[in-house]
Amino acid sequence: MATLSDIGVAAAINILSAFAFFLAFAILRIQPVNDRVYFPKWYLKGLRCSPLANGAFVSQFVNLDFRSYARFLNWMPAALQMPEPELIDHAGLDSAVYLRIYLLGLKIFVPIAFLAFTIMVPVNWTNNTLEHSGLTFSDIDKLSISNIPNGSLRFWTHLVMAYAFTFWTCYVLKREYEIVASMRLHFLASEQRRPDQFTVLVKNVPPDPDESISELVEHFFLVNHPEHYLSHQVVYNANKLSELVNEKKKIQNWLDYYQNKYERNPSKRPLLKTGFLGLWGESVDAVDFYTAKTERLSRDISLEREKITSNPKSIMAAAFVSFKTRWGAAVCAQTQQCRNPTIWLTEWAPEPRDVYWENLSIPFVFLTIRRLIVAVAFFFLTFFFVIPIAIVQSLANIESIEKALPFLKPIIEVKVIKSFIQGFLPGIALKIFLLFLPTILMIMSKFEGFISLSALERRSASRYYFFQFINVFLGSIITGTAFQQLNNFIHQSTNEIPKTIGASIPMKATFFITYIMVDGWAGVAAEILRLKPLIIYHLKNFFLVKTEKDREEAMDPGTIGFNTGEPQIQLYFLLGLVYAIVTPILLPFIIVFFALAYVVFRHQIINVYNQEYESAAAYWPDVHLRIIVALIVSQLLLMGLLSTKEAASSTPLLITLPVLTIWFHRFCKGRYEPAFVRNPLQEAMMKDTLERAREPNLNLKGFLQNAYIHPVFRSADDDKIHVAMEEWEEEPSLIATKRRSKRSTPLSSKHGGSSFSSPEANKERSKP
C-alpha cells in the first residue's frame, strides 16, 4: 500500500512531466515553422496563411520575439475565452458538446467531492479500526471506508451519501440531457439549408427485371409520395475506383519525392530497385518508373470510371431521394414504405461528408448475419484477447528466437540485450495490440454495415468502453485475465460477484490514483504537444512538399477521435462514481483530470482538430447511458462491499438505488432521446413555411442535385457537373413512363430528371 507521501512523489513526477509537455508545446507552437502543426484548423478555414511567405528568412522558421516566450501559458485563458455559440460556429456542435462531457465531469464531481470531504472523510478518519487490526495501512486507507469497523452504525453515513450522490448525478445528467437536446434542436433549426434536411437514404431497393434501380426508385416515390418527391441520386459501387485513386495518390507522392531529389541534385538521376521493398532487384530510373506507373493508373482510373457509369451492375441497390420540403423528407424517413419491412428501408441521409459509401448496399439478411459474427468476435476479443498475445509472447522469448535465428545467438546472449528482450518483448506485444485495438474495433463496426462515419465511431466507442470496463477496470481490481474472471464469475454465486469486487475496491485506490495521473494528467498534457503529427509534418515538408497545396496536404489536423476519447472519459466517470463513497481521496485527482482535459481539448478543438462530419451531438444518448451504467455499477459494488462489512441491513435500501436509477434512465430515454433520433414534423413545417415566404423562387433541385455524389466522382467531375447543372432548369419534371414489358438492354436513362445528375448522363452530355 502506498502512503500519502508515495502518492505525493508520483504526483510531483507527473505534474512535472505535464509541465514539461506544456513548456515544450509553448516553445514549439510559437515557431512559425510549426504553425501548420499547431494551428491547422485556421488554415483549413482559410483564416490564416503561411507565415513562411514574408519576413526575414530566419524569422520565417524561428520565433525571435523573446517576449512571447514569457507568456508561455497564455494559450490556456485564450482557449477558454471563445464563447460557446462562437465555438459551435467555428468547430461544429459535435465538438462543443464533446467539451461539455468534461464540464459534466466537473459538475458532477466537484459538489460530490465537497460533500465527501466535509462529511464522509471525518466520519472515516475518526475511527481506528485499522490501527487495531494489526494490518499495514497507509493514511489513504485511514480516509477510506476500510477504516470503519464491521457492522458499525457509521455506515448509515455512507448509505445517505450514496443516495445523495445518486440524486445529484441524476439531477445533473437530466439537466445536461435537456440542455444538449435543446442545443441540438436549436442547431438543426437555426442552421443553413443543408442537403440532408431534404434527403432520405433508401436502402435495399428490390431488384426488378423490368426497370433499372434509378427508374424503380423514381416510380416508387412518385407513386407513394406524389406531392413531395423531388429527385434522387443513385449510388455507384465505386470502391475499386477509390482504391485506384488512393493508389495513384501514393504513387504521386513517391514521384514527387524523387522529382524533388532530382531537382536538388540534377547531376544524378535517382535510381530504384523494383524488388521487395526496394531492397533488391533490377535498378531503374525512379522518376521514369513512377511517371509510367502514374500514367498507367490514370488510364486504369478512367477505364474503371467508364465501366462504373456504363455498367448497370455497378449501381447499388440504394439511393438518396430528395424531397421538395423538409416535411416530406421527415415523413419519408420516419415511416415504413413497403409491407415487406426489409426492402425500401428509409432513414435520414447522413451529411454528405459523413456517408460511409462502402456499406450502402448490404442486404438485410447479411446485415443480421454480420451482426451475429461481430458480436461473437467481439466477445472473444474481449475475453480471450490474452490468448494470441500469450502465444506471440511465448514465441518471442529468447529461446525461440535463438532457435529460429541461430546466427543472432551471440548478440542475444549479451546480458544487457538479453534482459532488455526479456523485460521488453512480452510487453511490446500487448502494447501493440492495445495500440491497434481502436482500429480493430473500427474494422468490426465497418464490417457490421453502418452507413455513416458518426455511427461507426459511436459503435466503436461503446465497444471500446466495454473492453476497458472488463480489461482495465475489472482487470485491475481482480487481477487475472478477463477469461479467468469470466470463469470465476460463472462459478460464483450471483451475490458473491459484487462482494468479491467490492471488497477489493478500496485496496486498489492507490493504483487507480497513479493510473489517473499517468494516463489522465501526463497523457492529456502530451496530447497538446502532437509529437507524431509534428514529426510527420516536417518529414513530409522536407521530402514531398513543392507547392502551397502540397503543404496543405501535408498537414494532419486529426479529429477529436470520439471512438477513443469518449471511452477514456467514461472510465474516469466510472472510477469517480465507484470511489466517491469508498475512497473519496481519489476525487480530487479526477477533478484535476477533467479540468485539465477540458482546457487542453478546448484549445485543440479551436486550433487543431478538423471536423470530419457533423452529427449534431447524436452521440449524447450513448454518453448518458454509459454514465448511468457507471452509476449502477458503483451502487452494486457498494452493496457488495457493505455486505462484507456486515452492514446487511443496508441491502434493501441499497437495492432500491439501481431500480430507481434504471427507472430514471428509462424516463430520460423517453423524454429526450427522440430529439436525437427523429425529426419533429412541426419543426420541419415551420422551416418550410419560413423558407417559402423568404425565397419563393428557390431552385431546390439545383441545390440538391450533386450533394450526394461519391467523392471520387466529385473531385474529377467538377466541370461536367456544371454542364449538367445548366440543363437542369430546362427539364420539366414529368412522371416517367410506366412499367413496360420485358426489355433486355439496360435503359439509356432518359426518363425522369434524376438520372441527369448521374455521372453516366454527365458523360454523355459532355461529349460533343
Added chain:
Amino acid sequence: MATLSDIGVAAAINILSAFAFFLAFAILRIQPVNDRVYFPKWYLKGLRCSPLANGAFVSQFVNLDFRSYARFLNWMPAALQMPEPELIDHAGLDSAVYLRIYLLGLKIFVPIAFLAFTIMVPVNWTNNTLEHSGLTFSDIDKLSISNIPNGSLRFWTHLVMAYAFTFWTCYVLKREYEIVASMRLHFLASEQRRPDQFTVLVKNVPPDPDESISELVEHFFLVNHPEHYLSHQVVYNANKLSELVNEKKKIQNWLDYYQNKYERNPSKRPLLKTGFLGLWGESVDAVDFYTAKTERLSRDISLEREKITSNPKSIMAAAFVSFKTRWGAAVCAQTQQCRNPTIWLTEWAPEPRDVYWENLSIPFVFLTIRRLIVAVAFFFLTFFFVIPIAIVQSLANIESIEKALPFLKPIIEVKVIKSFIQGFLPGIALKIFLLFLPTILMIMSKFEGFISLSALERRSASRYYFFQFINVFLGSIITGTAFQQLNNFIHQSTNEIPKTIGASIPMKATFFITYIMVDGWAGVAAEILRLKPLIIYHLKNFFLVKTEKDREEAMDPGTIGFNTGEPQIQLYFLLGLVYAIVTPILLPFIIVFFALAYVVFRHQIINVYNQEYESAAAYWPDVHLRIIVALIVSQLLLMGLLSTKEAASSTPLLITLPVLTIWFHRFCKGRYEPAFVRNPLQEAMMKDTLERAREPNLNLKGFLQNAYIHPVFRSADDDKIHVAMEEWEEEPSLIATKRRSKRSTPLSSKHGGSSFSSPEANKERSKP
C-alpha cells in the same frame, strides 16, 4: 416415482372425466332451452332465432329427437369443417390466429415426438444404468435420459437431437410468423373501410391559456398536416357517467326481478329490507323502492351528462384526429409531431370498440411513474405472493376460528368437519388468490395506462406467463416458494442454477404428466360444457327475463380470454420443449392436449365466444417471443443437466444454441415485427387510390364523425347523432380563426367542423 401403470390409471380417469364432460355437453347442447348458452355467437350475429318461439311446448325445452343423441360427437367434425377464410369472416382474425397457436404446437411437437421415439427412446432404453444403481425407478425413467450412464458417449445423440429440435422449432416459428404477418396484412388490406384506418389518437395535448383543447388540436393539425387533416373528436372524461349508467342497469335488473315476482303473484307486493344486504332494516315495497331509485339515477345521469358537455374541464388532453386519406393517417401515426417528445404523442387509434377510455389522458411523467410502481408491485406479487396467503392461512386455522367465534366450537370439533376444515381451508386461500390473479394482473395493466383493451390483455398475458413460469414451472421443479428460490439463486453460482434445475427435471416428469392430464385434458373438456354460464343463464332467465331483448342480455357468450388462455398454452410449449430431450414420453400427452384444445376452442370460437375487439393478430410477436424464451430455457436446462452427467465436452456445443436462437429471434423481429407495429405507406396509398377511383364522391367526414364517441354517449344519443349527421354536409371545412388574445370564457365550439360531432354540439342542435 409413478410407474407406467400409475400413469395409465391417471390417464384413464382423466380420459373418462373428459369423456363425461363431452357426453354432458352433447346432451345439453341439443336441448332447445340451452340454445343460447351453446350457440350465442349465432344469436349475436343475428343468424339464429329463439327455438322457443314455435313447435310443441315440450319440444321447446327438451329435444325429443332421439336420433340426435346417437351422433353426440358430431360437433367435432363440424367444428373442423369451417374453412379458415370463412372463420376469419365469422369470428375475426384474432380468433383465427389464436387457433393457429394450437396448430403450431402440433406442427412443432408431432415431428419432434416422432424423432424422439424413433431415435432417442431406443438409445435411452438400451442402457441399464438404473438397474445397476440400486435406486427405485419406473419404466418411465428407463425411457428418459436418466438411464444413460454418466460420461457416456450416447449423450451425443441428445446433443444432435437438441440441435435438430431447435432448428425444427425455429423453422416452424419462422414460417408461422411469415404466414401470420401476411394474413394480417391481407386482412388489413382486404377489409372494409374502417374508421381506425383514417384516425390517429393524439395524447398529451399541452394546455393552452388561449385556446380550448378542441381548437388547439384543430389548429395544430391544420398547420402541420395541412393537406391531410379532416376532422377530430375530443375525448370526454365520462368515467363517472359510465359508472352511473352501470349502476342504473343493475338497479333496473332488481326492478325487473321484483316486477316479475309481483306479476307472477299479484296478491302480494314484494317487500325489501333497506339495511345491509337486505338482511335487516325497515321493510319497504320493493317495486316502489327500485322505481324511485331508477328515477333518481336517471336524473343524476342527465345532470352528469349536462355537466360533462358544458364543462371544458371534462375534456381530456387527448383527441382522435381523422385524416382525409389513409396515407395521411399512416404518416401522422408514425412520425413525431413536436420537438418535445412528451407532448402531441400520436399513435394509431385502436378500433372504436377496443378503446379503453379511462386511460386516455395520463401525462407522460405519470405514465413512467406508474410503470415503475407496477413493475415493483409485480415483482413482489410474483416472488412474495405466498406471504399474505400464509397469513390468511394461519388466521383461518381451527384454533383461531374457535377463538374468534367460540359458539362454533361444538360444530367444529366434530371430526369430519374438523378434518375438512384442516384439509380444505388452507388450500382455498391459495385457490381464491389464483382465481383472482388474472383480475389483479388486469388491474395492474389498467393502472399502467394502456389505452386499448387488446394492449391490456397482451400485457396481462405476459405477466401471467411470467408468474406461471416462476410459480408453476420452477415452483414445481424446485419445491419451495418463489422467494426461497430467488434467495437460493442469489446465493448460488451462475452455472449452478441450470444444474440444480436441470438435474431435478427428469424426476418431475410424472408430476407434469399428471398436471397435463388434469389441467390440459379434463380442463379443456370442461371448458366446452360452460357450466357457469349455463347456470347463470338459467337463473337470469327464470328471474329477470321478460322480453326477447332481456333474454339477449342474459346470454354471456364470453371471450377467448387471451390474457389467461395464451399463457396456459405457452406453459405447454415450455414443458414440451424442456422435456423433448429429457423425457420424451411427455410429448404424446402434450400433443393430445394441443389436438383436443384445437378442436374444442375451434368449436367455441365458431359457436360461443363473442369478439370484443379486433386487433388483427397484434399479439403474435408476443406469442413468438415466448416460444423462443421457452426454447432458450430448455437449452440452458439441458446444458445444466448434461454438466451434472459429466458430459462436459458438450457445453461449448450447447452454448452456441442459445446464441443462435437469440440471433434468430432478432432476425425475425426485424423481418416480421414491423408488420404488427407500423403501417406501410405503399399499402395505404394503394387503398386510397383504389377508393378514390371507386367512390369519388365518398363522404368520409360523415363516415368518421361519430366513430370515436364514448359508448356512454353513443347508446343514449342515437337519435341526436342522426340530426348532427345531416348537418354535416352543409358545413364547409374552413380554417378556423387564429389564436386570439386572452379570453376567459370557454369557447362555444362554433369553429371548425370537428366540434359538431361532440355531444355538446349535438345537444345544442337538438334543442328546439
